[in-house]
Amino acid sequence: EFYLLQPTPEGILPVDNSVFASTLAMDQHQQVIDHIAEALVEQGMPVEQYYPESGPGQQEISILYTQALPAADQQIAFRETVKAIAFQHHLVASFLPKILADQAGNGCHLHLSLWRDGKNLLLNPEGDGGLSQVACQFIAGILHHLPALMAVTTPSTNSYRRIRPHCWSGAFRCWGIDNREAAVRVPSNPDGNSPTNFELKTVDASSNPYLALGAVIAAGLDGIRNSLELGESVAVDPGHLTELERSQRGIELLPTTLGEAIGNLSADQILLDALGVELAQAYLAVKKAEWEAMKDFELEEEVELLLERY
The missing domain is CATH 3.30.590.10 (Glutamine synthetase/guanido kinase, catalytic domain)
Incomplete structure (x- = not known):
């Protein structure tokens, strides 16, 4: 789970005000999510599922399971990929566990x-x-x-x-x-x-x-x-x-x-x-x-x- 955020004059804020599994959020962020998914697959991390999570701008992407050590390797590559591609789209991706006091956290x-x-x-x-x-x-x-x-x-x-x-x-x-x-x-x-x-x-x-x-x-x-x-x-x-x-x-x-x-x-x-x-x-x-x-x-x-x- 991670939040997609955007820099604004008021600070770094969520990219939307959507809710869980919002199709509008899927449409709005299709380009960046597709870009992330393609990059993960190219690195040998098949995407099993994706959906907008409960918080505004929050996303969840799950990749295919593997053995423990490769899974740890992939977790690092996953985080770096998500953050780098978000940056290319002029966004900030954050996995910080709790960003907004009254919204869902990132597990x-x-x-x-x-x-x-x-x-x-x-x-x-x-x-x-x-x-x-x-x-x-x-x-x-x-x-x-x-x-x-x-x-x-x-x-x-x-x-x-x-x-x-x-x-x-x-x-x-x-x-x-x-x-x-x-x-x-x-x-x-x-x-x-x-x-x-x-x-x-x-x-x-x-x-x-x-x-x-x-x-x-x-x-x-x-x-x-x-x-x-x-x-x-x-x-x-x-x-x-x-x-x-x-x-x-x-x-x-x-x-x-x-x-x-x-x-x-x-x-x-x-x-x-x-x-x-x-x-x-x-x-x-x-x-x-x-x-x-x-x-x-x-x-x-x-x-x-x-x-x-x-």
């Missing part, structure tokens, strides 16, 4: 599946939600480490303005079938078969995709290694439950600031080991410095500083 939701010898290991029609035991353990590992993992997957102060209840951003530590308010969503399969992937919502494009993917995989493998149990699925919006109801179901609100997530990462030895001693020390030092420098920023100050960086 970079991560869809994963587990494979061995050409077989998708997620599938088990008899399992909870159609998931295999190894899939449940992998997801349990992600949820177990998620309060620390977010320092890597949502690593900017601005990230936490997007992750709020009732915003389809995964503000609660839980999972559910087709539940867009859960941090981990398992999409049901339209043909009735077992799901083929699951989605982690607490990811955005301010993250380093190599570190984010590596940390997510490390968390999931820890779940398999220690046979962690996946709690029951959640079918409702956790934000509509009382605190007591959430507590009884093991549902927790995830970190609401970068500072909180950094503190959790500092205490998570599994993720620190996955990063490696030198990288972990450097990463934490940089993120702590960013937090101290920006923790008191208003949204407008963050946008002024970060809009064109991301």
